[in-house]
Ligand code: GDP
Ligand code: IMO
């Protein structure tokens with residue numbers, strides 16, 4: 001039975017939260033498999049708006065079990081404040097499950113993230129400052145702290161000591177900061193243990209059993225394809241694998257179980273933080289996209305950089321994720337332009353290049369080659385079927401589909417759950 005992956009096809013903020021929420025009523029489990037509270041997923045239900053950072057968007061669907069998989073990095077203080085916030089709004093969060101193998105974002109990881117960025121100066125990545133990179137670095141360096149470590153004080157103390165050994169050298173000798181005490185960290189981490197306990201589970205066993213029992217499991221990616229540590233615009237990326245393969249390693253479910261991979265694709269492009277962005281608009285059009293699309297970061301409140309749609313990026317996302325479908329979002333934001341440019345290829349040092357170049361130098365030099373599509377002025381936010389869209393909006397969607405390499409199976413025409421045109425069913 002189906003395991004579906006839903007992930008960002010661009011640089012994040014494509015509307016993954018809305019898409020997950022839309023499917024929430026038809027799935028049994030929603031699983032986050034990578035990233036942490038660097039994500040900001042907005043879900044609008046009726047007149048209520050929710051901003052989720054660490055919790056899977058399925059937490060808002062009664063009957064759906066939200067799961068934080070082993071590939072996620074968890075900041076317990078953020079987790080509890082998110083849970084408290086939802087409880088105060090009457091949302092039942094008791095179904096949540098957290099992998100005992102998920103890594104913990106410790107206070108020193110947050111400190112190292114912030115001081116590293118400051119140290120990099122104008123070469124900084126523009127991270128969210130949530131300790132994501134240093135926590136994954138500790139995981140790979142085998143000095144990470146996992147959720148299960150909170151239940152063995154002796155092991156926890158040894159591990160924190162090992163992690164701080166090198167870090168304190170760095171903090172005091174390179175970054176000119178005070179050393180961090182092991183006891184203080186252990187004490188803080190132990191205060192989270194009891195409240196976390198009821199959520200901690202063997203999520204690998206549970207998810208595989210659920211699939212054996214014909215349950216439907218949806219994997220919700222954080223970030224996006226071009227922020228992937230392997231396949232993104234390195235080094236201007238996050239420190240995990242949002243691409244489809246990450247759903248397997250980050251949950252312990254094998255690739256043979258996955259039947260659909262849905263790429264969430266914005267009808268234009270945005271990016272937060274530093275790094276190359278060929279179709280970026282530094283003019284009035286960019287300002288208009290930001291204003292009309294409310295393109296401001298959910299996590300850090302930073303303005304998002306905005307630009308036209310980039311087809312080589314969409315084709316790349318199809319390829320590296322094996323996408324079976326696209327969910328095109330925010331088509332309504334493009335209403336009102338007479339003509340809409342779409343990047344179909346790049347010019348790189350005088351050559352026409354059809355696909356995303358693998359070389360960082362080439363991508364930095366890439367200039368968009370645009371084709372211009374006719375726009376529309378009719379309000380499309382009430383459209384329920386593809387046929388309800390004006391002819392030019394239909395043409396825009398069809399052109400994007402032809403360029404992107406996978407069928408567009410749903411179209412977002414507003415932030416609300418019901419502001420969606422469903423073309424092919426996902427489940
Ligand atoms: P995520 O990180 O991929 O979940 O996306 P974000 O929540 O960071 O950003 C997407 C924003 O667009 C949110 O404010 C959503 O409410 C909003 N949104 C999602 N789909 C649509 C759509 O089809 N139209 C409009 N106008 N807004 C949308
Ligand atoms: P959602 O899930 C957009 C960006 C940061 C920075 C880079 C590295 O809402 O789509 P990090 O803190 O992860 O080490 O920062 O990645 N970034 C995102 N950009 N949407 C996100 O999440 C992001 N999560 C991280 O801005 O450029």
Ligand code: MG
Pocket residue numbers: 012013014039040041042298
């Ligand atoms: Mg977001």
